[in-house]
Amino acid sequence: MKLETRKEQIIKISTILFKEKGFSAVTMRDIAKAMGIKAASLYNHISSKQEILSNIIIALAEEFTEGITQIKKASSSSVDKLNSIVELHVNITSNNSFGMASLNNDWMHLEEKLEYYLKLRLDYEQDFRQIIERGIANHELQDSNAEVMLFSMLSTLRSLYIWIPNKEDLNPSKLSSDLSRVLLKGIIK
Amino acid sequence: MKLETRKEQIIKISTILFKEKGFSAVTMRDIAKAMGIKAASLYNHISSKQEILSNIIIALAEEFTEGITQIKKASSSSVDKLNSIVELHVNITSNNSFGMASLNNDWMHLEEKLEYYLKLRLDYEQDFRQIIERGIANHELQDSNAEVMLFSMLSTLRSLYIWIPNKEDLNPSKLSSDLSRVLLKGIIK
């Protein structure tokens, strides 16, 4: 039970506000009001509005990078790797559904960290793509358009942040397995 | 070959800018500059920044509403209805991939039209849900979590605006059929 630093509290509250209205529409005065202090006081803990956004997005992006790195080097089947990716997204999103909104919608407002973020994202997509392509090559997956498969899975997984908070009864491991079934086996009988 | 009104030109350019940086981060001066005029001149054609956003979003939302209304009343199978929904999204998004960004990310900045938009969206989702539930009831679809099926399909379809512009070689009818196959039949062999 470690105490949150003041900076962490600011980031946490900002994350919620950023999801509601987007980074650009949230002012430092909005954040300060939500913290119960004045805007100028925020600068005792953070150095800019930018820094808040970077903290939110980069932390999440690195979590995904770590996750897929583990999955990649496992010796499991392609299908099991895809299951693990679904689980990875469900877990990260369950723990930080607000931050995922910024990751998805406000990454273009990163400035110094933009390039780094884009590299992480590209690498992630490339790893994901490769898992699918291996699955096709070794006949675990259907021999159809890999790019569409990637797009379809990734879109669904990236949108989880919209749905997870609305389902209070949510059990992450049940959601993972339901989602895996739908994504991998489809919905037709 | 009808000429575009000045207002339509403003909306078209704004749509592109809104996709790049989001509604809140785009200023009237940005829009004016892209039009080659001064910000004040915009007001000869539109009455507020809000109005531009409303025009973009509501037009698209109504297109989806019309589309699903047609699909709903057709006498086709549930699976064919789902194929038609995929086609509907691919077509609308192909014609207006920029506007779809606003629809997805900036709807919360609608003011007078917010309530109306939310009703359209809720009704659309309800129609979509009902098609899936009927498909389960008549054994066309697997008897598993309808909500997850809806979520998965809708997330993918709503994200099309991100991918379509990146694929120049895009053939809408091929994309529709590839996507339908993946969404409905899954990717596992």
Next chain:
DNA sequence: GAATGTAACTAACAAGTGTTAGTTTGTATT
């Protein structure tokens, strides 16, 4: 008790925001 560090405050800044008022320019119609 003096010194230090944390975290708040007030006040203000320069720049940017959406928008309005009033005016000018060019083109088409009478």
Next chain:
DNA sequence: AATACAAACTAACACTTGTTAGTTACATTC
């Protein structure tokens, strides 16, 4: 030539933006 209209302009408004400077209050440490 006179009129009307569309569409641009300049100038300014009231307000909001992120951020800085300098100060104060309080607790902890020496």
